[in-house]
Amino acid sequence: MTDVNHWIAGDRVAGERRIDVFNPASGEAIRRVALGDAATVERAIAAAREAQPTWRDLPPAKRAQVMFRFKMLLERDADEICQLVAEEHGKVLEDAMGELKRGIENVEYACGVAELLKGEYSHNAGPGIDTWSNHQPLGIVAGITPFNFPAMVPLWMYPMAIACGNAFILKPSEQVPSATIKMAELLDEAGLPRGLFNVVHGDREAVEALIDAPDVRALSFVGSTPVAKAIYRRGAENGKRVQALGGAKNHAVVLPDADLDNAASTLIGAAFGSAGERCMAISVAVCVGHDTADALVGKLADEARTLKIGPGTERGLDMGALVNAAHRDKVAGYIEQGAAAGAELVVDGRTHPLVEESKGYFLGASLFDRVTPEMGIYRDEIFGPVLCVVRVDTFEEAIALINAHQYGNGTCVFTRDGEAARRFADAIEVGMVGINVPLPVPVAFHSFGGWKESLFGDLHAYGPDAVRFYTRRKAVSQRWPERSAQERAQFSFPS
Ligand code: NAD
Numbered sequence: 001m002t003d004v005n006h007w008i009a010g011d012r013v014a015g016e017r018r019i020d021v022f023n024p025a026s027g028e029a030i031r032r033v034a035l036g037d038a039a040t041v042e043r044a045i046a047a048a049r050e051a052q053p054t055w056r057d058l059p060p061a062k063r064a065q066v067m068f069r070f071k072m073l074l075e076r077d078a079d080e081i082c083q084l085v086a087e088e089h090g091k092v093l094e095d096a097m098g099e100l101k102r103g104i105e106n107v108e109y110a111c112g113v114a115e116l117l118k119g120e121y122s123h124n125a126g127p128g129i130d131t132w133s134n135h136q137p138l139g140i141v142a143g144i145t146p147f148n149f150p151a152m153v154p155l156w157m158y159p160m161a162i163a164c165g166n167a168f169i170l171k172p173s174e175q176v177p178s179a180t181i182k183m184a185e186l187l188d189e190a191g192l193p194r195g196l197f198n199v200v201h202g203d204r205e206a207v208e209a210l211i212d213a214p215d216v217r218a219l220s221f222v223g224s225t226p227v228a229k230a231i232y233r234r235g236a237e238n239g240k241r242v243q244a245l246g247g248a249k250n251h252a253v254v255l256p257d258a259d260l261d262n263a264a265s266t267l268i269g270a271a272f273g274s275a276g277e278r279c280m281a282i283s284v285a286v287c288v289g290h291d292t293a294d295a296l297v298g299k300l301a302d303e304a305r306t307l308k309i310g311p312g313t314e315r316g317l318d319m320g321a322l323v324n325a326a327h328r329d330k331v332a333g334y335i336e337q338g339a340a341a342g343a344e345l346v347v348d349g350r351t352h353p354l355v356e357e358s359k360g361y362f363l364g365a366s367l368f369d370r371v372t373p374e375m376g377i378y379r380d381e382i383f384g385p386v387l388c389v390v391r392v393d394t395f396e397e398a399i400a401l402i403n404a405h406q407y408g409n410g411t412c413v414f415t416r417d418g419e420a421a422r423r424f425a426d427a428i429e430v431g432m433v434g435i436n437v438p439l440p441v442p443v444a445f446h447s448f449g450g451w452k453e454s455l456f457g458d459l460h461a462y463g464p465d466a467v468r469f470y471t472r473r474k475a476v477s478q479r480w481p482e483r484s485a486q487e488r489a490q491f492s493f494p495s
Contacts, residue, residue, distance in 0.1 A: 145222055228455075322362070399428060
């Protein structure tokens with residue numbers, strides 16, 4: 001069994017505490033990852049402190065060249081990265097490649113950093129006075145990322161933070177540490193000076209050391225809502241800039257005029273892709289009218305029963321295992337709870353043969369019909385392969401239902417009616433909206449973020465908001481008085 005160590009200034013640093021990393025498809029421990037403490041975090045900060053001033057002073061176009069080489073290397077080694085993701089997370093290889101491609105988009109966007117940092121300029125803002133504002137890096141910034149996108153979510157953060165002139169410390173999920181270390185090696189090969197990208201593995205101890213370290217100026221967090229809230233609060237108390245993205249419960253509204261074949265097959269992918277372990281997974285289908293619901297549930301059930309499930313590292317599958325045994329059991333517990341609460345369990349993923357036959361953490365796809373808003377399976381984020389159908393009578397009822405939910409990450413509407421689609425996009429209290437697009441994850445040149453309990457902070461992740469998040473503005477006013485002019489003291493406010 002190999003060890004996964006911290007990465008500090010290009011050195012692999014071992015730790016005293018370690019935990020096993022599992023392959024969810026076999027249930028076997030395959031690696032051991034180091035868990036960092038305050039001393040590990042301090043060592044990463046010292047490396048960052050030393051490297052950042054020289055990096056900050058490089059022209060942005062030179063910093064972008066490193067990102068350009070990094071992008072080429074990510075593409076060269078994409079298969080290897082996806083293998084690590086599939087092995088430790090359990091998702092299927094094609095899905096891992098999808099997340100990596102979306103991650104690489106962010107590196108491409110960071111290659112344009114010279115343009116993005118250009119700032120604003122006013123000639124003759126006052127008599128003989130020119131004013132400009134520019135963006136300057138914060139110094140040392142940190143990211144804390146979840147298990148479910150081992151490649152993509154870290155790539156939302158550090159390429160832009162580093163391209164803006166910062167040093168970055170990443171605390172990836174301890175359940176999926178290896179893809180991050182592979183990408184650290186590629187940044188090194190791309191020529192990034194050492195100390196600008198450091199990885200401290202670990203759990204709460206490492207995270208709290210990062211939040212409490214005065215030299216860490218900003219924190220980007222992606223994970224569950226309770227942890228997002230706690231980090232946002234403690235980071236703010238420590239005077240840091242914080243963006244903390246949390247959990248989700250994403251609804252798809254299906255109107256009676258929708259193309260139901262298309263809605264059903266795209267919903268199946270959006271609900272069960274990555275075994276539902278996506279913050280943008282659709283976990284509720286809101287059907288307007290009983291005829292719509294009857295027709296849709298029939299189609300969904302047929303597709304859910306025939307999903308190809310198996311080890312993520314095998315090709316041609318739809319869905320892999322869940323990330324760990326405790327999470328699989330928690331999801332199975334929700335299926336039990338939903339049935340006991342009176343929802344109609346149309347397809348029961350617990351009966352899939354792999355649940356019995358395999359030592360991996362498998363569950364088949366589950367489909368509930370006639371779910372109601374007070375049920376736990378509706379209120380809570382399950383984060384597994386469970387799709388709930390809620391029946392409503394009107395479109396307005398569907399909008400009100402979604403707006404009353406605690407989460408507001410993503411949503412979508414299936415319809416052929418432009419007026420209804422426009423009303424939905426305007427009225428819905430959710431940060432990312434799809435119109436016949438079930439997973440409306442914005443491309444890298446737009447920013448990503450939910451509303452309500454799905455995001456704490458002002459700025460969203462990646463895209464233009466990332467440039468704002470990882471820099472601070474400075475406004476400079478300059479005047480070059482004529483040498484002969486006699487300046488007199490001015491006591492009134494300059495106007
Ligand atoms: P998690 O909150 O358990 O862990 C996220 C990170 O925080 C990990 O690095 C973990 O080590 C660390 N952590 C865990 N507990 C902590 C604590 N008490 N104090 C400090 N740090 C702690 O989340 P997860 O299970 O890894 O990921 C799944 C969750 O992430 C889901 O809720 C999902 O919706 C959410 N998520 C949200 C988005 C988004 O963009 N909104 C994207 C991906 C995942």
